[in-house]
Amino acid sequence: MRISIIVPVYNMAGDNKLRFCMDSLTSQHLEDYEIIAVDDCSTDNSLEILREYEDKYPGLVKVIHSEINKHQGGAKNLGIREASGDWIGFIDADDWIDPDMYRLMLEKADTTGADMVGCDLTLVSEHTYQVSDNVEKNGNPSMSGVLDHDKKKQLILDGGRLVVKIYKRANVIDNKLFFPENIFYEDNAMSNSFLLTASHYEYIEKPWYYYYQHQGSTVHSFSEKMCQDRMEAGRIMLGEARRLGFFNEFRQEIEFIFTQLFYVNTLFTYMPCVKPARMSFVKELTKEMKETFPEFENNSYYVDRVGGEEKKLIRLACKSTALFYAYYRLLWGYRGLRKRLKK
Structure with a gap:
């Protein structure tokens, strides 16, 4: 299995958010991958939607239902423990990605020997694959390569978000990179741990991740x-x-x-x-x-x-x-x- 894509889900059925996200994942131009969608005790019909995708894409979509709401960190941990891919990627259930994102990131890893690959994101306020004028850089070309002291300093300061990167699963498991549960900002707590335990990073200057800004987002409350x-x-x-x-x-x-x-x-x-x-x-x-x-x-x-x-x-x-x-x-x-x- 090439890569496991982990999607924590909590009450994302409205505004077509969850379906748009899942459609982008099931449409990846990639073979031999899995989507692990973790329902974090949703109170809307998110779980029913996920079950539809699991039935429609057997062997590709795996749904895990948590009986207890543990926030995104707990949902991600459930996904990590179920992952069988050589690589792990994360995506928020209200966002979506370019159909070539994971294929091209894995190709970059194959050609360079990297154990972490990242790209940029574009902030959007509607469901579209049109890149907006608001592109958030999640690195710079000087970060690419074997991670020496100076490159790691850059990653700490300007390494960007976890969701725009893929990680070797062996590195995640060996270093026990599990997220804190029952709190917000779990990515902030673990970002340096993921970045600094890698040995070779490749940054691709392409906005392949679509970050959906809406009133229900954590950043708005x-x-x-x-x-x-x-x-x-x-x-x-x-x-x-x-x-x-x-x-x-x-x-x-x-x-x-x-x-x-x-x-x-x-x-x-x-x-x-x-x-x-x-x-x-x-x-x-x-x-x-x-x-x-x-x-x-x-x-x-x-x-x-x-x-x-x-x-x-x-x-x-x-x-x-x-x-x-x-x-x-x-x-x-x-x-x-x-x-x-x-x-």
Whole structure:
């Protein structure tokens, strides 16, 4: 078996999302592959749709039904354990891919000896195979080749998403690359583990993955629980770096990625999006950040890559949670008033 494509599914029946995804997978220009669709205890008719595909494509589509909702991480783990392909790929059930994507990625692996291959994605807001103007690069050509220290640094900083890559199954199993369950942001927790345990990466500069943006997407909804999950993903990422033995070699890069994930993204999602935003949450978040990496504001990547306003606000939060909270509220209240007056 060449490749196992793992699809975690939870309530994706509406808007033709699941069928469009499955049609793109069953139409791959490839032989000897399997699609493992894992229904994560859906409450709509997603499971019935998957069973239809399993009946229509025997031997190609395998459906697993989880009696307990474990989030995408748990669904992916079920798929990994059932996979029989030499390679593993992941796709979200509301996205779809070019019909040549996996064939061409496997051909690249065959000709180069790579054990990880990736491509770009295009962000779309309708079901189409037309590449949009919004293409997200998930690497650059300089990352391709045998992964030395410098290439791995690039992968940590700009390696892109897990779903646009394929991985040798032996590497996944041997390194126990299983996802955290029952939380969001499971990919963020495991991204470095997948990237840095590879030995040869090939990047293909083609937008073959269609990332569907819609109101039901995780990126369009936030809660305090999701912010807490993002923090937990950061903790797991650090634990993985230590478990797999690459924390010391890439401390600066990992510190920065942790700072972005655990602190910067969480803080500036929590404050405008979670109602009510509790000052005690910000205080605990900042306290743990400072305890984990006391000098994070001096990290060279932080200095170069974090915006000036964000750094100013973070500096204030580290000095006084109360002052940060009050200043932030006044600032955004003022900006909101100006916006209303301009209408």
